Amino acid sequence: MTPPPPAARAEASPAIAVRGLAKSFGPLPVLDGLALHVARGEFVSILGPSGCGKSTLFSILTGIERADAGEILLDGRPLEPADRPFAWMPQRDVLFPWRSVEQNVSLGGEVAAGLPRGEARDRARALLADFGLEGFGGMRPYQLSGGMRQRVALARTVAQGRDILLLDEPFGSLDALTRTELQLWLERIWERERWTVLLITHDVREAVLLSDRVYVMAQRPDGIALERDIRLSRPRTLDTLRGADAAELEHELLVALHAGRPV
Template sequence: MLEFDNVCFQYDVDDYAIMDKLSFQIQDGEFVCVIGPSGCGKSTIFRLVNKLLTPDAGRVLVNGQQIESLKDYCGYMPQHDLLFPWRTVRENVMLPMEIQGGYTKAEMLERADEALASVGLSDWGQKSPRELSGGMRQRAAFARTVLTGSDLLLLDEPFSALDYLTRLSMREWLLEQWQRDQKTVLFITHDVEEALFLSGRILVVESTPMTHLRSIEVPAGYPRTREELARPEILSLKEDLIQMLRRDAK
């Protein structure tokens, strides 16, 4: 699904390199979390995938094709929901279809209502975003991301601004959505527990410049419950990951 092939990148010729011949692959239908110290370049991966940045060398491919020739190949959900306050919730969710074009107004309304229903917001389409709770806003933002039509979703710390209990419920909700839709998800987080709960595989940024990402399988299947985080092998892996991040942050 997604491949980095010997990608090199730095923000400025006088700045240090962020990536140096970085290669990794994400398979179709995987849920993969990326963790690493602050400032290590995790979000740069997303900016290269969605063409906000261009590699200095190497290739970024989706389904075997270089992204330069592709359109509408990924959906991106940032840390903040970025819902426009002057649009209703439904109008916010319709935005990707308006940008892409090719839809009638009736088609956009129907698809937006279906997306809102899928995230439990059927009765909130005509509301203003300011009337929604933090978790509801993130669900609306996720519905908008899904309506890009892509099978590849990039989620950049989407729950970090939420309170603890809301984060817990949103993690469970997101896994339900992923198991239903079978999208390919690349999820950035600073939270080791969140990575362990959500992902089948964790990619650890161990150094800058990034020359490789350490790939670690999470020893738990799906559907997944919070109780599994208390299993000895998960607790041991959690401690290992924390020690890696502490070491890499020095």
């Protein structure tokens, strides 16, 4: 028997699958029957307008909010509260000013993975080196630029040692130049590490540059307006975005994103 193609295998046993997820705040439905999945080692983005329930999805996945209905499957079986497979990276870096850069990163290992302090620190040091932040470990967060702070925040997320990274508009608060720089940096480091990533963004170009697959969430709570594979070859660079394929994808996603909205 020949093995199924990668995409089909991913669908057969996704690392994480969400089905029929519903959540209301009072009378206001935010999510109503949302379904999506992410395969192991896959980079998936959710594109959506503000207020479409993207962040609520992350709150439910991380256990901060409870879903009204629906199921979350981890490797095919229902997610248990003790599983905690997700490492969340908030939009604002939330680095603790009272901790050094290295201590901020090691927090991920100390708290999420329950590592002894020394071990968490060693892991933090190794991560900082991997992330091009060698020599910055002893600094305080306020001494770093916005882009570097975001990198430290990602290192703290990875340091948690969890299976799936949830990145919540990680570059949303950066200036355009730094944002592009960090997107390209994330693409390079993801090539190397192949984390399983679910990224929330409203930056179409970011989604195209980074993702294997993109979901476009509709303004309405009933879920996904479009699901699109991004079959652009890796490693991706600024040149990738110049190509006709990328331009076509960007256009298609942009149209889906603006469907039903006044232009």
